[in-house]
Amino acid sequence: MPIHxxxxxxxxxxxxVLAAISAVIFPLVFFNFKKAKGxxxxxxxxxxxxxxxxxFSGSEVFGITGIEPEKITPGLIKTVGTGLNMMYLMMGLxxxxxxxxxIAKMFK
Incomplete structure (x- = not known):
């Protein structure tokens, strides 16, 4: 991978990470506990x-053509599977x- x-x-x-930390800390600093709670x-x-x-992500290593087998580790497969599963869950939600x-609009 190139340096840049x-x-x-x-x-x-x-x-x-800084954005996530500031999203949690910022409401606490200004004593707005209701927003911090949310x-x-x-x-x-x-x-x-x-x-x-x-x-739900698996870690079994299987052969993929075109990629060196030593670069495919169970941890890498678990990480990629986690990302894919999270995307599927968020899309479903x-x-x-x-x-x-x-449906709620129909009953108003």
């Missing part, structure tokens, strides 16, 4: 979805929330 891509990815990770509940929900995605909103 690695540096950009590192900065991306750092900025994501943020913490949202983050806890994301952590729960992440844990569910991690538990978004779809269900859209259906819920539309």
């Amino acid at each position: 891509i690695g540096t950009a990815l590192t900065w991306t990770y750092v900025l994501i 943020t913490l509940i949202g983050l806890a929900g994301l952590v729960v979805v992440l844990l569910i995605a991690y538990l 978004a779809f269900l929330s859209i259906i819920y909103v539309e």
